[in-house]
Amino acid sequence: MSETTIAFIGGGNMARSLIGGLIADGHPPAALRVAEPDTDRREQMISDFGIQGFEDNATAARGADAVILAVKPHTMADVARDLGNQLRDAGSVVISIAAGVRTTDIADWLGGDVPVIRAMPNTPALVQTGATALFAMPMATADQRDLAETTMRAVGLVVWLPDEQQMDAVTALSGSGPAYFFMTMEVMQAAAERLGLTEETARLLTLETALGAARMALESAEDPATLRRRVTSPGGTTAAALEQLEHADLAAVYQRTLDAAAARAAELGDELGAQ
Ligand SMILES: NC(=O)C1=CN([C@@H]2O[C@H](COP(=O)(O)OP(=O)(O)OC[C@H]3O[C@@H](n4cnc5c(N)ncnc54)[C@H](O)[C@@H]3O)[C@@H](O)[C@H]2O)C=CC1
Numbered sequence: 001m002s003e004t005t006i007a008f009i010g011g012g013n014m015a016r017s018l019i020g021g022l023i024a025d026g027h028p029p030a031a032l033r034v035a036e037p038d039t040d041r042r043e044q045m046i047s048d049f050g051i052q053g054f055e056d057n058a059t060a061a062r063g064a065d066a067v068i069l070a071v072k073p074h075t076m077a078d079v080a081r082d083l084g085n086q087l088r089d090a091g092s093v094v095i096s097i098a099a100g101v102r103t104t105d106i107a108d109w110l111g112g113d114v115p116v117i118r119a120m121p122n123t124p125a126l127v128q129t130g131a132t133a134l135f136a137m138p139m140a141t142a143d144q145r146d147l148a149e150t151t152m153r154a155v156g157l158v159v160w161l162p163d164e165q166q167m168d169a170v171t172a173l174s175g176s177g178p179a180y181f182f183m184t185m186e187v188m189q190a191a192a193e194r195l196g197l198t199e200e201t202a203r204l205l206t207l208e209t210a211l212g213a214a215r216m217a218l219e220s221a222e223d224p225a226t227l228r229r230r231v232t233s234p235g236g237t238t239a240a241a242l243e244q245l246e247h248a249d250l251a252a253v254y255q256r257t258l259d260a261a262a263a264r265a266a267e268l269g270d271e272l273g274a275q
C-alpha cells in the first residue's frame with residue numbers, strides 16, 4: 001500500500017486490530033498515528049507497532065490523509081466537535097468505525113460540510129481476514145471512497161452498502177460476529193474437555209476445525225448446507241449431534257442474537273443522534 005498517512009483517534013481494541021493488519025500488509029508504521037489518552041495503552045501501541053503516538057487528537061489528525069474515528073459511540077460527539085474546525089479545513093477523509101452512530105450526526109458534530117464515511121470492520125482485521133462494510137455520504141468524492149476502500153481492503157474483505165440503515169444488520173453480523181464464533185469455540189472446547197480430552201488437544205482440534213470449516217465454505221463451490229450434509233452419515237454421529245442443535249432451535253437463537261445486536265445499533269444511533 002502507498003504511504004497514505006492514517007491517524008486513528010482512539011487506540012483501543014479495534015484500532016489495534018486495524019493497525020496490526022495494516023502493518024502486516026506492508027503499510028509503513030511511520031505513516032500510522034494513534035491518538036490515545038490512556039498513557040499505558042498509547043505507549044504499548046508505540047512499542048508494539050513502531051507507530052507515532054499522541055495524547056492529543058488534533059495533533060495526531062493534523063495533515064493526515066485519512067482520520068479514523070475509533071472511539072466508543074458515546075465519546076464520538078465530543079471528539080468530532082473538538083476536531084471539526086481542523087478536519088473541515090484539512091480535507092482529510094473522515095472514517096468512523098463506531099457502531100450505530102450515523103454519518104449525518106457525525107457531519108453535524110464536525111460542523112457541516114464534511115463527507116463522512118462510515119465503516120464497520122471486525123477484529124480479525126488484525127490477521128488480515130477482516131470483513132468491513134462501508135457507506136459514504138453522497139457528497140464523498142470518488143477519491144475519498146477509494147482511499148477508505150483501499151485502507152480497509154488491506155486488512156480483508158470490503159463491501160459497499162447502498163443504504164446506511166443496512167449498517168445495523170452488518171454490525172450484528174460481521175461487526176459483532178467474531179464474538180459469536182469465539183463463544184462457540186469456547187463452549188465446544190469445554191464440552192470436549194468434559195468428554196476426556198486434554199485442554200490443549202481440545203483447543204487445537206476446536207480451532208483447526210473452525211478454520212477448516214470456514215475455509216472450506218469459502219473456497220468450495222457448494223453452499224454450507226451441502227457441505228454439512230456431506231459430513232452427516234445417515235444414522236451416524238453427526239446426525240445424532242445435529243439433532244441436538246435442531247432441538248435447541250439454533251435458527252431461532254441466531255435470529256434473536258442478530259436482532260438484538262441490530263436493535264442495539266439502531267438504539268445507539270437514535271440515542272446519540274439526539275445529542
Ligand atoms: N471491538 C470491535 O470488535 C469493534 C468495534 N467497533 C467500534 O470501534 C470503536 C472502538 O471500539 P473498541 O476499540 O472496541 O473500544 P475500546 O474501548 O477498546 O477503544 C476506545 C479507545 O478510545 C480511547 N478514548 C477514550 N476517549 C477518547 C478521546 N476523547 N479521544 C481519543 N481516544 C479516546 C480509549 O482510551 C480507548 O483506548 C467503537 O465505536 C466500536 O463501536 C467497530 C467494529 C468492531
Ligand SMILES: O=C(O)[C@@H]1CCC=N1
Binds near residue numbers: 099171175176
Ligand atoms: O460491541 C460493540 O458494540 C462493537 C461493535 C461491533 C463489535 N463490537
